[in-house]
Amino acid sequence: MSPLAKLRGAMARARRAMPDIVGPVGRRWERLSQWQRRPFYVLALAIAVLAPANSVGRIMAPASDWKTILFNPIGVYILLALGLNVVVGLAGLLDLGYVAFFAVGAYTMATLATHRHWSFWLVLPIGIILAAFAGVILGAPTLRLRGDYLAIVTLGFGEIVRRIAINTNSLGGPRGISGIPHPPSIGHVKALTYGVLDPKPYYYLLLAMIVLVIFVGRRLERSRVGRSWQAVREDEDVAELMGVPSFKFKLWAFAIGASIGGMCGVIFASKQIAITPDNFPFLLSVLILAAVVLGGSGNIPGVILGAFLVAWLPEYLRDASFGKFVVRQVHHVLPRAGSFSDLRVLIFGGALVVMMIFRPEGLLPSRKRRAELAEGQGGMGSLGGTVVVPPPEESK
Amino acid sequence: MLLELKDVHVHYGKVEALKGISITVDEGEIVTLIGANGAGKTTTLKTISGVRPVTSGSVTFRGDNITSLPGHRRVERGLSQAPEGRGIFPGMTVVENLEMGAYARRGSQRKEVPADFERVYQLFPRLAERRSQMGGTLSGGEQQMLAIGRALMARPQVLLLDEPSMGLAPKLVSQIFQIIREISAQGTTILLVEQNAVQALSLAHRAYVLESGLVVRSADAHSLLDDESVRAAYLGGAVGSGGSGGSGGSGGS
Numbered sequence: 078m079s080p081l082a083k084l085r086g087a088m089a090r091a092r093r094a095m096p097d098i099v100g101p102v103g104r105r106w107e108r109l110s111q112w113q114r115r116p117f118y119v120l121a122l123a124i125a126v127l128a129p130a131n132s133v134g135r136i137m138a139p140a141s142d143w144k145t146i147l148f149n150p151i152g153v154y155i156l157l158a159l160g161l162n163v164v165v166g167l168a169g170l171l172d173l174g175y176v177a178f179f180a181v182g183a184y185t186m187a188t189l190a191t192h193r194h195w196s197f198w199l200v201l202p203i204g205i206i207l208a209a210f211a212g213v214i215l216g217a218p219t220l221r222l223r224g225d226y227l228a229i230v231t232l233g234f235g236e237i238v239r240r241i242a243i244n245t246n247s248l249g250g251p252r253g254i255s256g257i258p259h260p261p262s263i264g265h266v267k268a269l270t271y272g273v274l275d276p277k278p279y280y281y282l283l284l285a286m287i288v289l290v291i292f293v294g295r296r297l298e299r300s301r302v303g304r305s306w307q308a309v310r311e312d313e314d315v316a317e318l319m320g321v322p323s324f325k326f327k328l329w330a331f332a333i334g335a336s337i338g339g340m341c342g343v344i345f346a347s348k349q350i351a352i353t354p355d356n357f358p359f360l361l362s363v364l365i366l367a368a369v370v371l372g373g374s375g376n377i378p379g380v381i382l383g384a385f386l387v388a389w390l391p392e393y394l395r396d397a398s399f400g401k402f403v404v405r406q407v408h409h410v411l412p413r414a415g416s417f418s419d420l421r422v423l424i425f426g427g428a429l430v431v432m433m434i435f436r437p438e439g440l441l442p443s444r445k446r447r448a449e450l451a452e453g454q455g456g457m458g459s460l461g462g463t464v465v466v467p468p469p470e471e472s473k
Numbered sequence: 474m475l476l477e478l479k480d481v482h483v484h485y486g487k488v489e490a491l492k493g494i495s496i497t498v499d500e501g502e503i504v505t506l507i508g509a510n511g512a513g514k515t516t517t518l519k520t521i522s523g524v525r526p527v528t529s530g531s532v533t534f535r536g537d538n539i540t541s542l543p544g545h546r547r548v549e550r551g552l553s554q555a556p557e558g559r560g561i562f563p564g565m566t567v568v569e570n571l572e573m574g575a576y577a578r579r580g581s582q583r584k585e586v587p588a589d590f591e592r593v594y595q596l597f598p599r600l601a602e603r604r605s606q607m608g609g610t611l612s613g614g615e616q617q618m619l620a621i622g623r624a625l626m627a628r629p630q631v632l633l634l635d636e637p638s639m640g641l642a643p644k645l646v647s648q649i650f651q652i653i654r655e656i657s658a659q660g661t662t663i664l665l666v667e668q669n670a671v672q673a674l675s676l677a678h679r680a681y682v683l684e685s686g687l688v689v690r691s692a693d694a695h696s697l698l699d700d701e702s703v704r705a706a707y708l709g710g711a712v713g714s715g716g717s718g719g720s721g722g723s724g725g726s
Contacts, residue, residue, distance in 0.1 A: 308562060308573055314524055315560035320548035320577030320627070445564035448607040 088434050107444065125284055129277050137389070140396035144276045150388035152283040153345055157361075158368040158384035159290045159377065160337025165366065166375035167298060168330030169310025170220070171228040173362055174235025177215070178208040178335040180357040182342020184242060187254035187352050197260035201343050208339020209332040211238075216331035220324060223313070235362050242354040253353030260347050271347070279348040286344065290337055291377055297333070306330060311449055360422070367429055373439030375446045382441055391421040474533075475500045475662055476521070476552075476631055481530035483516055490516045492686040493530070498631060498664055503657050505665040505673040505694065507707055508683035514666040515557050517683070518633050521664070522554040523547045535630070548577040551630035555620040555637065557666075563609025567600055570608045570619055574626030585628070593622040596652055614645045621652070631662045638669045650676055670707040674698045682707070 106114075127133070134143025157179060164172045185204040189195045195203075219230045243251050260282070263269040271278050297303050305326045308316035316323050346352050364387055372383020394400030395417045403424070407414050414420055432439070438450050476498040483491040491513045498504045506514045519525040521532060523544030531540045539547060553574070562570050571593060575586045594601035597618040603611060611619060617637055624632055634653065638646040650672050657663050667673035674680055674694045682690035682703060690703065697703045 304569075304573070305576075307564065308576075311562045311564055312560055315556055315562070316573075317524060317544040318522055318548070318554050318556055318560070319573045319623075320545045321573075322543070322545045444607075447564075448609045449564040451563070451609055 092435055103441070103444065122288070125287075126281075129280055138392060138396075141392060142276075144280065146389070146392050148276045148280045148283060148348060149345065150392070151385060152280055152287070153341060154365060154368055154384040154388040155381050156283060156287050156290065156341040156344075157338060157365045158372070158380050159287065159294065160334045160341065161365050162334075162369050162374060162377070162380045163294065163297075163337065164330050164334035165369050166380065167303065167310070168306045168327055170327060170330060171224065171231070172331075172334070173228045173232035173366065174215075174238075174359075175231075175334070175338055175365055176357045176359070176362040177235040177238035178211055178338030179342040179345070179361070180238050180242065180354075181208045181211045181335075182339030183346040183349075183352050183356065184248060184254070184342075185339070186343040186346035187257050188248065190258050190347070191254055191256055194258075197258070197343070197347050201340065204339045204343035205336045206339075208342070209336035211339075212331040212333075212335025213328060215335075216328045220327045220331065232359070232362075235357075235359055239354050239357055239359075242357070249353075251354060253351060253356075255351035257346050257350055257352070259350075273350070276348070279344065283341075283344055286340060290340075294377060302326065302329065307445065364425070367425060371429065371432055371439060373442040373446065376439070376441055376443040379439050379441030379443070383439065387425070391418065394421075474498075475535060476664070477531075477533040478517070478521070479531045479533070481517075481520055481532065482528040483513075483520055483525055484528050489528075490686055491520065491527075494683075494686070494688055496681055496688065496691075498662060500630075500662055501657075501660070502679060503653070503663045503665060503677045505667055505677035505680045506683055507667055507670045507673055507680060509707070510668070511685070512683040513686045514683055515635055518554060518557075518635050518664070518666055522552060522633055545577070548627050548629075551628075552633065553624045553627035553629035553631075554633035555617075555624040555635060557635040557639070559613075559616045559620040561608040561611065561616045561619055561623075563607065565608050566605050567603050567608065567611070567619060568605065570623050571600075571626050574623035577627055582628075586626070589626055589628060593625055596625075596655065597622050613640050614642075614649075617641060617645075617649060618652075621649075621656075625656065625661070629661060631664060632656065634663060634665045636666055636668060638667060638672065646672060670703075671698070 129144045129147055131143075137143055138146050157175070160178075161172065161175045164170050164175070182204040185207050186197070186200050189200045189203065190197065215231065215234045219227060219234075222230060242248050242253075248254065259271040259273070262271055262278075267275075268278055268281050271282075298306075305316070305321045305323075308319060308321050309323045309326055313323050345356075349356075365384070368384040368387040369380050370383070371387065372381065373379025394403070400417050404414075404417050404420060407420055407423075414423075436442075438447050442450075474497050476496075478494055478496040481491055481494045482489065494513065494517055496504075496506075496517070506517060508514055516525060520527055523539075523542060523546075527540060531538055533539065534547070534550060534552060537550070539550065542550070562573060565573065568590075571590060575583075575589065578586060599615055600618055600622055603615060608616070608619060621632075621634065621637065624634075637649050637653065641649065646669065653663060653665070654676060665673055665677060674697055677694040680690075680692065680694040680697050681688050682697070690697065690700075692700075
């Protein structure tokens with residue numbers, strides 16, 4: 078047996094040895110009716126609304142400002158991950174340049190609000206539309222590519238958008254745009270008064286958008302559009318044979334995913350006061366993709382969990398004793414490795430490799446996703462590539 | 474004439490896979506394409522269903538030139554295919570897979586979909602038992618039944634079958650061929666691509682023999698079954714005596 082085959086065998090054994098905790102819970106969840114699920118939704122929303130409380134912050138982020146973290150990165154990552162999930166999880170297209178749409182939204186807000194003094198509420202729909210348009214511009218010529226090739230082109234697109242921002246004087250060049258106004262406050266409610274100091278109102282704004290995106294996302298997933306995406310994701314050629322106009326639906330997925338990224342960008346810029354091209358690095362695209370895959374792409378609760386972990390863990394571990402311990406250990410081997418925030422990419426990389434071995438379908442996968450992965454079909458479970466599996470056994 | 478290919482050339486990059494193929498299929502017929510691996514059988518089907526673009530030549534269906542019509546529009550016209558390797562959606566249940574087959578039927582045509590579900594379940598009682606099972610967990614034979622059933626859900630005028638016997642045990646193969654005969658008897662025209670030439674020829678009315686991208690013979694299926702040269706090339710050797718068809722099924726992989 079070749080060493081590679083041995084390694085594969087060992088991995089398969091390790092995977093089987095893992096206890097399956099999520100499976101039974103997921104199956105029970107799937108048996109619940111819409112009505113029976115409702116209390117859980119209400120509970121989740123209540124937790125999200127109460128999350129900024131100081132008592133929660135003392136546990137979740139003892140040494141830093143919890144409310145700030147809750148907006149960015151946690152809230153921003155969750156909204157971005159939900160958007161990317163439409164592209165990667167539902168339509169099965171690997172997008173490595175998703176940050177570009179986030180940037181389009183943010184720069185739309187920055188430009189229109191500072192130069193033209195347009196209100197946030199007016200810019201929000203414009204940012205969404207412009208980002209969707211950017212998605213179509215990227216998608217129209219490239220969506221005929223598949224898998225790895227599409228990933229490479231999208232990666233390039235993300236970089237192009239950043240470069241354009243750096244090299245365009247009217248966009249502030251490398252220094253970016255500052256003096257971006259906040260959204261106008263609504264009434265005299267404290268939670269809706271957008272200022273410099275309190276991140277809470279921005280968090281609630283983001284939360285409202287997240288709820289909206291989840292609602293629309295669920296609807297889409299169960300519609301004819303969702304079924305078309307699933308067919309394209311599982312086997313594009315066969316989808317075409319069934320009569321699914323696959324190109325059209327892939328383009329739609331790109332546009333919808335991009336518009337969510339743009340929406341997030343507008344909100345981000347309105348809180349941030351100043352943005353620079355450095356806010357939109359390639360790494361952010363990777364982290365959001367990692368969040369989607371880690372959580373269980375295609376499954377909304379999984380994606381939220383993944384984004385939460387990717388955003389929150391580094392912030393938490395930076396101060397926690399476990400994080401300091403890890404940094405000390407790494408410094409024994411690599412004395413110049415730097416602080417935890419420098420190391421987090423390394424740790425994420427390692428964690429993702431471990432995940433791909435033990436739970437390639439993510440922490441909270443959907444039932445469909447599991448079946449697709451078992452079949453070894455492309456889709457996003459294999460990150461857009463086609464997994465080579467031995468042919469099915471001779472059947473009876 | 475229901476379906477006609479006229480001098481069709483197809484390229485994969487610089488390689489010419491079809492070098493001018495002309496084929497006709499009449500209403501109610503079972504026509505089969507036989508030939509060795511790489512002869513262009515599957516490519517011909519893909520050209521008809523629109524997954525492969527043609528370099529030159531024309532495809533005519535019910536009198537309309539559909540050469541440049543995209544694949545997903547041809548289903549609406551009445552062409553539907555059970556692809557090579559079955560192409561079951563692994564993350565969809567049997568019902569959802571069948572439902573995908575009826576994807577192109579919209580508006581008033583939806584009314585007849587439940588009846589077609591019944592028809593498929595009658596042809597393949599096995600599928601009725603497995604309704605809510607994921608497509609990816611079915612056995613090879615069940616997947617083949619599902620692939621054919623799914624293609625029928627489009628209510629095609631011409632059903633394109635690409636190697637339905639591939640990878641199946643002999644007993645199951647004859648069962649599948651029995652069902653194909655039944656589908657034909659119910660009024661659907663069938664274009665069948667097979668490596669299992671004996672079975673295909675004894676089922677079909679007419680046959681085309683393909684060899685490296687060209688039609689080298691076209692004749693009545695039964696006459697090909699008795700033809701010495703065809704026997705030698707595709708039916709497992711010209712041993713002389715007529716009855717040794719069983720060994721001929723070169724169960725492709």
